Amino acid sequence: MLLNRPVKGFLLDITGVLYNTSNNGTGVAIEGSIEAVKRLYNESKVIFVSNESSHTRQHLFNKLTKLGFELNKNDIYTPAPIAIDIMKKNQLRPYLLVHKECLDEFKDLDTTNPNCVLMGDAEEDFTFKSMNEAFKILLNTKNSVLYTMGYGKFYQREDGPCLDVGAFGEALRFATNCKHEIIGKPNESYFMAAVNKLNLDKDEVVMIGDDIVSDVGGAQKIGIRGISVRTGKWRPEWERHPDVTPDFIGNNLKEVVDMILDCKK
């Protein structure tokens, strides 16, 4: 049962849980989620664990603030800063297959004569040309690694579902048999960095997300309770998913937060 152990902290996915993306880029807050975040800040502890890589953390923070969310920028985890650390520590010179709006975030990295590929949610910048550039580096550089910021199958935009990083990563893996590392969910160290930031143990927190594999399954695999919400990219067939059974399924963030916090009283 979800509530056999107390819930002292919350890890929240952002896209599809707080808001849905839209064509014009502004996004639309999901009903009740602004209120739910406020309640979490008042009555519990919360960290936002996103795989967002089509925009910078600052951009994401600005977007959420504009939509009416009240949160601290430092509570938002995105893969890009960790990716930059990994590149620097290992003297890697990545080919950046990332969204053009994010290029600036990586400006301190040496990208001359690339010896690995760093892929984010490049969206319209996934082109035949950019995919081939990345492919050639992986094919021709011995032991080169494909680093992806997240590895989702798809995410939800207002105009419908949309291919995510994982799909384009699979294309490169199929063509090259390259090594691959995920920076972001469901990588264990990514979840644990967020848990540690909360100053809690992993069995004291829950992860709430709309991705059955990356959010819910990823959290459960390392002993964090995983909660699925029926918003964002959620699909009915996932409630009979062959590999992942969420600890709880709620209609939306507000319902889950209210249920857990009301039970504590």
Add this chain to the structure above:
Amino acid sequence: MLLNRPVKGFLLDITGVLYNTSNNGTGVAIEGSIEAVKRLYNESKVIFVSNESSHTRQHLFNKLTKLGFELNKNDIYTPAPIAIDIMKKNQLRPYLLVHKECLDEFKDLDTTNPNCVLMGDAEEDFTFKSMNEAFKILLNTKNSVLYTMGYGKFYQREDGPCLDVGAFGEALRFATNCKHEIIGKPNESYFMAAVNKLNLDKDEVVMIGDDIVSDVGGAQKIGIRGISVRTGKWRPEWERHPDVTPDFIGNNLKEVVDMILDCKK
């Protein structure tokens, strides 16, 4: 041994065996291949078995003729006519993820309200937008099938290796878990149609190609001898390939053809 049984007919891959593609689209004949084709027409039987889907068969024939090859158009097998047959027979309405230059070839198909995806080597027409269109159909249409014309990992252009249909197909399969059918090599019925056209048995012919999996392995799987040539996309590491050991490896088409035909004398 390759020559334990007589070789009465030849199946030839085209791209990377007869010519290498080039940036400007004209291609460059591989040394000796024009002469080799001439010799095959004079002294044996030959069918060209291509997965080419970025251009029409007519375009391919014109290109080869312009490069100096002497051959009959009807001896060229490409997947598109077979794909059209399959669509019509099964009342399928494909979303055409194909190169814009090939759209005309499929003009008789009903493409309204698509219920499957037909993917060819769309090259620059593999965009985030077109991939998402295909993805949505596969995700939202029950039992929909991804049909791909070939499923290569990559092919060789003059400017270097270049992602092929299979890579982009894997992206859609990963994101949707859709059913998938290959029209073209290494599909058995595709090889057999060519063998039957030669009026020979499969153990009387050889397949010569530069793709270790699709050409050589595919042919061998159904009892056709598979010969690898060190041209086109050939890679040295394939000579220690974990799954496929060619019946013979030659430096180029001419060397293989001369060797086999000279031995007959």
